[in-house]
Amino acid sequence: MSDAEMLAIAAELGYSETAFLLSTGERKYRIRFFSPLAEVSFCGHATIASSVALGERIGPGTVELTTQAGPVPVEIAADPAGGITATLTSPPTSTRPASEEEVRLALATLGWSADDLDPAYPAHVANAGNDHLVLAAATRDRLADLDYDFDALGKIMAELGWITVHLFWAESPTVFHARDPFPPGGIIEDPATGAAAAAFTGYLRDLGRLDDGTVLTIHQGVDMGRPSLLRCAAISGDARVKVSGTAVSIQ
Structure with missing residues (x-):
């Protein structure tokens, strides 16, 4: 084919x-x-x-x-x-701090302000096979209220090489809620993003927020009515991470 x-x-x-x-x-x-x-x-x-x-x-x-x-x-x-x-065992993960300009551009197209971000989780670009901008919402309500400029964000993502923007809110140190705008794929939002979950797990490990073997729970797709559950863990002595999930057949 x-x-x-x-x-x-x-x-x-x-x-x-x-x-x-x-x-x-x-x-x-x-x-x-x-x-x-x-x-x-x-x-x-x-x-x-x-x-x-x-x-x-x-x-x-x-x-x-x-x-x-x-x-x-x-x-x-x-x-x-x-x-x-x-x-799955992901490709090796890596992260870097996002630049002020990258964050500014993303916030402008999302309709967010700097006050909408949680300073406990700095903005990074994380990779587990492809790049994802990682931004932490300060509140669950901010994460739930997603209405962004599809064309403008898609243009920025194409220029900067991001495959998704991984927006998340921390319910606890090991439980997170996530949303992933996906204009590069022609989709407003992805209901589950295993690659972003892997990159996010690497991000937390690089920040020193995740011990090897600790299992993270990521809730995604809830706000769009297509709930998904992903479980992730870092691997000791390995840049890769594990991501677990199930699937439902569509008849």
Whole structure:
């Protein structure tokens, strides 16, 4: 299947990303991700969903996925409720402080002010296969009230190479609520973003807010009526992180 054909299918489906898998050996697959507008190098939630679908067909165990961002092993397990949980090991994470200009541009297009940010969590650009601007909302109400300039934010993100803007509010040191505007994919908001969750986990570790092995809970999609739950953990002595989730088949 050509790149143009995969992009056309993704555009027709209209989901934030569509995954395409090609078997390269026993429990080994090449996986590519396309938004309605372009190919994405790594997509965590589509990796989880694809792995759950594989688990339904080939059973529990480890699968080795090769993405444009590098290898992503996934552990597939049956859960006590009879469903399937997939746990991916992300590409290596990295972070850097966002510049004042980057933050200013983002806030202007979001319609936020500097007072809307939580100073306990400084703005960073975090990466786990692709870049995400990470901004902390000072209150849950600020996170819930999202009405941004789609075209303006999309232009800035394209210029700066951000795949999403990861907006979050800290309920506790290990429980977070998140929203991810996704103009580069032609989508107002992503209901679950595994790649951003992985990058965010690396961000917390780099800030010294996360011990290896501590499990984070991230609630996403709640404000758009499509609730998702992601669990993440840093790996001792490894720049990668683990992200776990499940998926639901759409009939």
